Amino acid sequence: xxxxxxxxxxxxxxxxxxxxxxxxxxxxxxxxxxxxxxxxxxxxxxxxxxxxxxxxxxxxxxxxxxxxxxxxxxxxxxxxxxxxxxxxxxxxxxxxxxxxxxxxxxxxxxxxxxxxxxxxxxxxxxxxxxxxxxxxxxxxxxxxxxxxxxxxxxxxxxxxxxxxxxxxxxxxxxxxxxxxxxxxxxxxxxxxxxxxxxxxxxxxxxxxxxxxxxxxxxxxxxxxxxxxxxxxxxxxxxxxxxxxxxxxxxxxxxxxxxxxxxxxxxxxxxxxxxxxxxxxxxxxxxxxxxxxxxxxxxxxxxxxxxxxxxxxxxxxxxxxxxxxxxxxxxxxxxxxxxxxxxxxxxxxxxxxxxxxxxxxxxxxxxxxxxxxxxxxxxxxxxxxxxxxxxxxxxxxxxxxxxxxx
Amino acid sequence: xxxxxxxxxxxxxxxxxxxxxxxxxxxxxxxxxxxxxxxxxxxxxxxxxxxxxxxxxxxxxxxxxxxxxxxxxxxxxxxxxxxxxxxxxxxxxxxxxxxxxxxxxxxxxxxxxxxxxxxxxxxxxxxxxxxxxxxxxxxxxxxxxxxxxxxxxxxxxxxxxxxxxxxxxxxxxxxxxxxxxxxxxxxxxxxxxxxxxxxxxxxxxxxxxxxxxxxxxxxxxxxxxxxxxxxxxxxxxxxxxxxxxxxxxxxxxxxxxxxxxxxxxxxxxxxxxxxxxxxxxxxxxxxxxxxxxxxxxxxxxxxxxxxxxxxxxxxxxxxxxxxxxxxxxxxxxxxxxxxxxxxxxxxxxxxxxxxxxxxxxxxxxxxxx
Numbered sequence: 001x002x003x004x005x006x007x008x009x010x011x012x013x014x015x016x017x018x019x020x021x022x023x024x025x026x027x028x029x030x031x032x033x034x035x036x037x038x039x040x041x042x043x044x045x046x047x048x049x050x051x052x053x054x055x056x057x058x059x060x061x062x063x064x065x066x067x068x069x070x071x072x073x074x075x076x077x078x079x080x081x082x083x084x085x086x087x088x089x090x091x092x093x094x095x096x097x098x099x100x101x102x103x104x105x106x107x108x109x110x111x112x113x114x115x116x117x118x119x120x121x122x123x124x125x126x127x128x129x130x131x132x133x134x135x136x137x138x139x140x141x142x143x144x145x146x147x148x149x150x151x152x153x154x155x156x157x158x159x160x161x162x163x164x165x166x167x168x169x170x171x172x173x174x175x176x177x178x179x180x181x182x183x184x185x186x187x188x189x190x191x192x193x194x195x196x197x198x199x200x201x202x203x204x205x206x207x208x209x210x211x212x213x214x215x216x217x218x219x220x221x222x223x224x225x226x227x228x229x230x231x232x233x234x235x236x237x238x239x240x241x242x243x244x245x246x247x248x249x250x251x252x253x254x255x256x257x258x259x260x261x262x263x264x265x266x267x268x269x270x271x272x273x274x275x276x277x278x279x280x281x282x283x284x285x286x287x288x289x290x291x292x293x294x295x296x297x298x299x300x301x302x303x304x305x306x307x308x309x310x311x312x313x314x315x316x317x318x319x320x321x322x323x324x325x326x327x328x329x330x331x332x333x334x335x336x337x338x339x340x341x342x343x344x345x346x347x348x349x350x351x352x353x354x355x356x357x358x359x360x361x362x363x364x365x366x367x368x369x370x371x372x373x374x375x376x377x378x379x380x381x382x383x384x385x386x387x388x389x390x391x392x393x394x395x396x397x398x399x400x401x402x403x404x405x
Numbered sequence: 406x407x408x409x410x411x412x413x414x415x416x417x418x419x420x421x422x423x424x425x426x427x428x429x430x431x432x433x434x435x436x437x438x439x440x441x442x443x444x445x446x447x448x449x450x451x452x453x454x455x456x457x458x459x460x461x462x463x464x465x466x467x468x469x470x471x472x473x474x475x476x477x478x479x480x481x482x483x484x485x486x487x488x489x490x491x492x493x494x495x496x497x498x499x500x501x502x503x504x505x506x507x508x509x510x511x512x513x514x515x516x517x518x519x520x521x522x523x524x525x526x527x528x529x530x531x532x533x534x535x536x537x538x539x540x541x542x543x544x545x546x547x548x549x550x551x552x553x554x555x556x557x558x559x560x561x562x563x564x565x566x567x568x569x570x571x572x573x574x575x576x577x578x579x580x581x582x583x584x585x586x587x588x589x590x591x592x593x594x595x596x597x598x599x600x601x602x603x604x605x606x607x608x609x610x611x612x613x614x615x616x617x618x619x620x621x622x623x624x625x626x627x628x629x630x631x632x633x634x635x636x637x638x639x640x641x642x643x644x645x646x647x648x649x650x651x652x653x654x655x656x657x658x659x660x661x662x663x664x665x666x667x668x669x670x671x672x673x674x675x676x677x678x679x680x681x682x683x684x685x686x687x688x689x690x691x692x693x694x695x696x697x698x699x700x701x702x703x704x705x706x707x708x709x710x711x712x713x714x715x716x717x718x719x720x721x722x723x724x725x726x727x728x729x730x731x732x733x734x735x736x737x738x739x740x741x742x743x744x745x746x747x748x749x750x751x752x753x754x755x756x757x758x759x760x761x762x763x764x765x766x767x768x769x770x771x772x773x774x
Contacts, residue, residue: 034682297685
């Protein structure tokens with residue numbers, strides 16, 4: 001193997017349990033997003049545009065869809081002779097194997113993979129964030145600071161700060177303190193879970209952390225605090241721009257809706273920073289004479305006869321005449337019959353919604369009882385379902401099998 | 406390996422589409438919102454299980470090479486067989502026919518291991534599986550099988566096509582090449598199936614007798630001597646040989662039945678991937694009866710149009726009955742009717758352009774209006 005200056009490790013093993021039905025059959029990084037992509041496309045495309053050509057993707061939870069999606073890495077130009085993308089599931093060693101116990105342990109278990117390339121730096125990334133970022137600028141800053149570790153940070157709204165790891169820096173950007181999810185944050189500089197480390201130093205810390213029986217083997221909880229205690233030179237790299245951790249059904253839905261304003265913060269149409277993905281072979285979408293389409297993203301292979309408003313439509317979707325889709329995310333190959341109304345819903349891949357159904361309607365009982373529906377009123381229908389004719393599904397329901405209806 | 410190989414003959418198409426084919430030839434003319442003409446025949450071959458495709462080229466083939474590259478998008482970037490670009494021999498004068506191009510690439514034919522070959526062209530918009538006519542070819546024990554469709558002669562101009570005369574068992578007794586008044590409604594698809602060795606023999610033989618054109622000298626002149634059969638393809642076929650037919654067959658895709666037949670029902674039509682985001686329909690977009698490819702951002706009014714990848718229609722712009730190729734931009738308040746814009750045309754604020762459906766106005770690549 002040739003020596004590489006910097007290689008990237010993408011943490012993609014999380015279940016994303018708060019996404020519920022969306023991650024029933026696939027890992028969070030593989031969840032479809034934005035009418036075309038899977039969440040991991042953003043990170044992989046960023047790597048491609050940042051000239052990082054050697055990447056390990058750490059998978060663990062339901063890896064089938066993710067593994068076959070990444071394949072040889074060709075869609076992101078990562079099918080390289082030297083380097084490229086390697087999927088790294090947990091494996092068995094001489095003394096038995098074990099699952100990845102935490103983010104740091106996942107890297108620890110793959111030290112041999114990293115050592116093959118003898119890199120100066122290792123970039124640790126997360127496979128479940130939506131953003132566009134040039135990692136090469138962060139790496140430059142890391143080098144010019146002669147830092148041991150650089151953590152990418154972003155200013156978050158104060159009211160959300162307690163959900164994140166919060167950094168305290170001095171005037172030169174050196175990190176002086178770190179609080180993991182503080183109850184009363186004194187600062188709103190949140191860690192994005194993106195780190196550059198000097199590999200030889202990180203290796204020492206990973207080895208030491210592995211010996212610590214009390215550690216949960218996590219970067220945010222263990223490695224970063226230990227490095228700070230060890231007075232390593234750690235800097236914050238300030239990122240500004242759109243960044244979203246789509247951890248819950250609401251934030252997933254919101255991040256999709258964020259794309260629909262006329263000039264969204266996340267520009268998907270920048271020819272110099274395309275988001276690459278596995279492209280389905282589908283014709284341009286067809287909007288029929290009876291259709292109405294506003295404020296929406298619609299992908300190829302769709303046939304639209306009805307009305308689509310403020311929605312994200314993935315490839316191969318059919319919307320029958322007289323149907324109306326509002327504030328919704330419709331995943332690939334969903335078929336919607338005639339005179340169906342779908343409001344504020346997420347319909348997963350391949351589901352069939354037969355004619356005259358009503359998805360996400362305001363149930364009068366809610367108003368009487370005064371209790372709010374779950375998921376802030378977002379209705380979720382699992383993949384591959386066949387919703388019979390005349391079905392009514394109240395707002396906020398999560399439908400995984402037909403007995404719920 | 407399969408028993409059928411494909412050859413796409415691109416050496417016969419001249420400057421059919423005026424401005425549109427000035428700097429490219431028909432194979433690389435954009436079609437249907439995201440395709441190039443060659444995608445149809447090439448995808449048909451791949452979907453029929455063909456793994457070895459040779460592409461005969463001549464003249465301005467830079468844009469075609471750029472489109473095809475390794476053949477990866479069609480699954481043809483393989484170690485065994487795959488995609489082969491077959492260049493013409495160096496020759497200074499005027500070329501008379503396509504046979505010498507075939508002959509110059511005999512080495513490729515010799516090395517190919519398939520027993521049968523299908524020869525077709527890039528100017529056809531259709532979705533066909535060649536295994537059916539191949540079966541017919543074997544069963545009828547023909548020397549050459551010519552694919553054709555039954556057409557309604559009143560609807561379209563077939564004066565650039567070849568018309569077949571068949572007897573009841575399907576044998577072709579006569580052919581009219583480019584007749585003004587066709588005598589039958591059986592129109593050739595310029596697609597032929599035969600044994601590879603037979604192809605090489607007949608080319609050798611014809612060249613030795615001073616012939617130079619495959620259709621005229623190998624097929625038409627030998628109709629009485631050889632067993633030439635016709636196979637009727639049931640399905641939609643668009644033959645692109647003029648601006649009018651280009652416009653008409655693009656617009657035909659706005660019929661959902663044809664859209665489904667061409668793109669969805671049989672195998673998919675593959676093309677070069679551009680990684681464009683989904684189509685963005687903004688707040689004020691009004692879109693009716695249109696085919697819109699990824700990467701487009703629509704803020705104005707679009708009716709009966711085909712928009713290729715990356716087209717931008719700004720607020721208050723109105724376009725109707727038009728075809729806009731890649732990365733065109735129509736600014737605020739501009740209006741277009743029955744216009745074909747080649748790639749990267751910019752129509753600035755308030756401009757008005759119109760042609761007629763019979764004679765759509767063509768605007769050349771990279772023009773600023």
